[in-house]
Amino acid sequence: MAAPPFAERLTRLSLELGRLDQALRGASVTPAVVFRQRLTAIQRYCAVDGWMIDPWYLVAELHGLAPKVVGQDSFERGTTVDAASHAFTLWRWHAHPDEMQTNAITEAEAEAFLNDQSSGWGPILNAGIAFHRWLESGRPRAPFCAALGRYWHSHDILRTPLILTGIEAVTPGAPWEIESWLCCWLDALLAEVRETHDLLRQLERAKRQALERCGAQRRHSRAPQAINILAIQPLVSASMLADRLGMSLKSALQLLSVFQDRGIVVEVTHRAAHRLFGLAGLDPLRDVVTPPNRPVPGRKRGRPRKNDPFTAQSVLAEESAQLQPPTRLDPVQFDYEDLAAAMNQADEAMMRSSRLIARLKGKMAS
Template identity: 45%
Template sequence: MIALTQTAIAFGRIDQRLRHHPLLPAILFRERLEASRACAAVDGHLIDPWRLAAELEGLRVVPLGSDVFERGSSVDAAHAAFAQYQWLVKPDEAQRNAIESALGWLSEHSKASGPLLGAATAFHAWVEAGHARAPMRAALIRHWRRTDILHFPLPLVGARAFASDVPWKSSEWIPFFLNCLSDEVTAVGNRTRTLEQSWHQARLKSGGQRNTSRADKVIDILAAYPLISATRLSDELGLSLKAAYIYLERFLSNGLIVEVTHRTARRLFALKELEPLRE
């Protein structure tokens, strides 16, 4: 099966590329947001992953100029994406039990078919048996690590395989699911490249060459958190709140970061590749 071979190669490459990557925590955070967005999207709930990040930071984001219906849709989408995020990242006890059940299916199907093809056949059988998709998606993240396909919890879940126009016959769906996984790996690589470029450029221009400067560490924290407030930056680096704002304002004026909220009460900042989130 060509799809299986291509997906196996893609997994191997992304594992090698990211396994010891200095930005791995930041990459994983971003990919969890993206996976949550993608899973919600196939159910018709559209939300920008960075708006989800803002919601997780405690900021309620409502698009300017939206009417009551649009605001309601935005809230519903945020709730749907947050629910997916909880399954993938912070499941409660009942969710953990469901995930363990899904892991059992993955393990059983992988005995004869291997971890990738086994995951595809297990997911199809799981849904065919009437189970919800969310537990299996979360189980996949654990499955990739348990079978040593990946050495870190990258959320590759084949979300697009459940779009309404995808054929459900197993002989057609299974290779499509594998191709979706491969496409997700490619997208991870592209987003990682964007983050790397932003991080390197920000470090080069941050003025952190002096031994006493914390500029590079500030940039590293900005990479680790897609959205950050001066208060969080202050806590992370042991800076005064005033010093944190001085760094952020300097980087903002130099074009290294963007302010994504423009609110005096709750200002959030990010590396420049998050520019589309700005209100």
Template identity: 40%
Template sequence: MSLASSRRADTPPHLGDPALLAALTLASAAVARLDAATALHPLLPALLHRTRLDAARRQAAADGHLIDPWHLAAALEGLPLRAMRDSERIMDAGAIQDAARLALDYHGWLAAPDEDAEEEIRAALAALEGQRPYGVPLLDAAWGAWCWLERGGTRPPLRAALVRRWGAVGVLRAPLPLTGAAALGPDQPWDPPLWIPAFLRAVAAEAGTALDLLIEMERRWLAARAAVAAGRRSTSRAPAAVDLLAAVPLVSATTLAAALGMSVKAACAILDELVRLEVAVEVTHRHSRRLFGLAGLAPLRQAAAPPRRPLPGRGRGRPREVPAAVEVPPEILAPAPPPRAGPLERRAFDYGDLEAAMQAVDAAIRKTRAGLARLARSGSADADAAGGGDPACPTDRSPR
């Protein structure tokens, strides 16, 4: 370590720096709002799952491995990577496989670290606890993170340690993955007076994204539950299927069947019915291995759309000019979102199926991680064996 680096590591930025104070104010407010909204919220397990996957994806991107969030969700459900090539994304199937494997490895650090990882996380947590120059939890953690990395510590245990540190000092009651991943991107400054505010701004952005996701999940979930509950028997499994769709970005009939203890054929019937009710959308447009998402929370429907085919009778040449569209007010283009639910509305629903859904999701992640590891060892580029897959549940459309 150079003398200049040694001096920097011994002297944290001055608390009176306006940029530092502004970033601290922003992060403190964003984290406080998130903590207040998630405390005792019934959808917290689902939010944890979604935010951990998104955090792992952001962390992989900061480390130079880009993966589309919906490619990652599709990989978890066993969609073969050759099927992803139709989406014309920026990476080939092999690169997607590598990025997915790295993202799931990062997810393991956050959700279920093994014994070796646990030891490294404890070391990073001890390093964070030993750095308290400000007496302000967010600032102390930021400075501790900089010192850990400056002295050669690695990123994955630090990120997991930060999540635990937030809980230990009372910043967050839930283990939400606020790790400031964007502050470690290749274009970020490393001098502490610049990096620490960047880290705090990244934490604030992650907190804001998580809060927005929770609000949207709650709205969509309650609307879907109300739509499927009308006129059904008490033994219907459709409400439980809605719970699983709220918990995960994408779901296959195989995962739904495992979560609800039913046959794949019955799970297919439920998913098709939810599509007819416009509660769910099919996102893959495939004959088999179909994946579904909760309406309003599944943008892969556009990202994974099949290639456009020429219109019958249309010749070659440039497309004909289309007259400029008349400007339409935004309130006409998109309906207003349903109002946010209150505690009494949330209490009207049974959340018992959510726990079983999350167990099925965790099992799918473990299976996918093991499958990707096997593929890496064998050097195969095909991801058919990486997840559960869904060869059943065919549509009445011809194969694409």
């Protein structure tokens, strides 16, 4: 008897899941992997839903920063805000569900979609069959995908709370026949697992490079411990670092300043106070965050007058910097034949209308 087409894919996925689970259990950057993997999963989920988002935009929203709203007009800017709202809602489903979302996830777990499947191929394929039936019933995907994360943990498949759903199997081009769809779902899930494993290696490499840049330190130095905290926490403030390391706020600020000068960390808020730092590699987040409004040196408070010399000079300098050098245009010959013909037709129509109106008036008078 020939094996089903999904058997080989199921074997590869099981092995990769085991390797990933073992690697995450012994890794020191697991919290950072969870955070970054969730961002990637939310971006992938939004793409399936038809929303294109920047994951760093979501990071800025989660940390209370003001992201730049990009777009040429109000429609594009509104689309960006709507996409960010959709991404934040999906994040809540998986990270911090509210009462309504928690009830929906519990209902998805309680129904027979996850608990009473018996395909004979193990819990991974049972989850795929349950996912297919859930989608076939026409219900929303978010509760099931959130329940799927609990399912991996409850069946000891994956102890780390990652978002592994194989969501790309529900794209319009995917087949819907059960065996073909299961193959597509297992392939999508395998790609997510391998991508997470690559992310783990990337973050561990970033931590090692940060420790190497830190250089030789004194025996009682807190710098290696600070690197470990920065590798685990996405963004760290000076007060948080001081609290974690048991040092003064001034010493924590000095340590972060040294790290920033050496290129170990980047500051992402553009602020002079209440700053947030992350390991090198968070430059995209810094580009997304809106810098605070700072007063222009030499400018007084309030709206300046039109005859203010400082304002006039700054405006003239700005306008002169923006003006392009004039270029001579070649003479253009315009063809007015079509316009003249159209105007002649309009004149004839007006004359016919005038004659018709005159005849009607004569008949009414007689």
